[in-house]
Amino acid sequence: MESQLTQMERINKKELRERLQRGEDVVIVDAREPHAFDASNIGPKGSVRIAPGATNGEIARLPKDRQIATV
Numbered sequence: 001m002e003s004q005l006t007q008m009e010r011i012n013k014k015e016l017r018e019r020l021q022r023g024e025d026v027v028i029v030d031a032r033e034p035h036a037f038d039a040s041n042i043g044p045k046g047s048v049r050i051a052p053g054a055t056n057g058e059i060a061r062l063p064k065d066r067q068i069a070t071v
Contacts, residue, residue: 026067
C-alpha cells in the first residue's frame with residue numbers, strides 16, 4: 001500500500017495554538033486512550049476522536065486537503 005503522506009512536521013502545543021489562533025485550517029485528531037480522552041476538556045471545533053489501533057476505515061475518513069495534528 002502506497003502512503004498518501006507527503007510531508008510531516010513535528011510541532012509543539014504552543015505552535016499548534018498559534019496556528020489555530022491565526023485561523024489555519026487544522027484538524028486535531030485525538031488518539032489517546034478512552035480514559036484520558038474522557039478526563040480532558042480537549043475538543044476544539046473540528047477535532048476528531050480516533051481510538052488507538054483504529055482501522056484503516058476510520059483513518060480514511062480524515063480530510064486529505066487539510067493539516068492534521070494528533071494529540
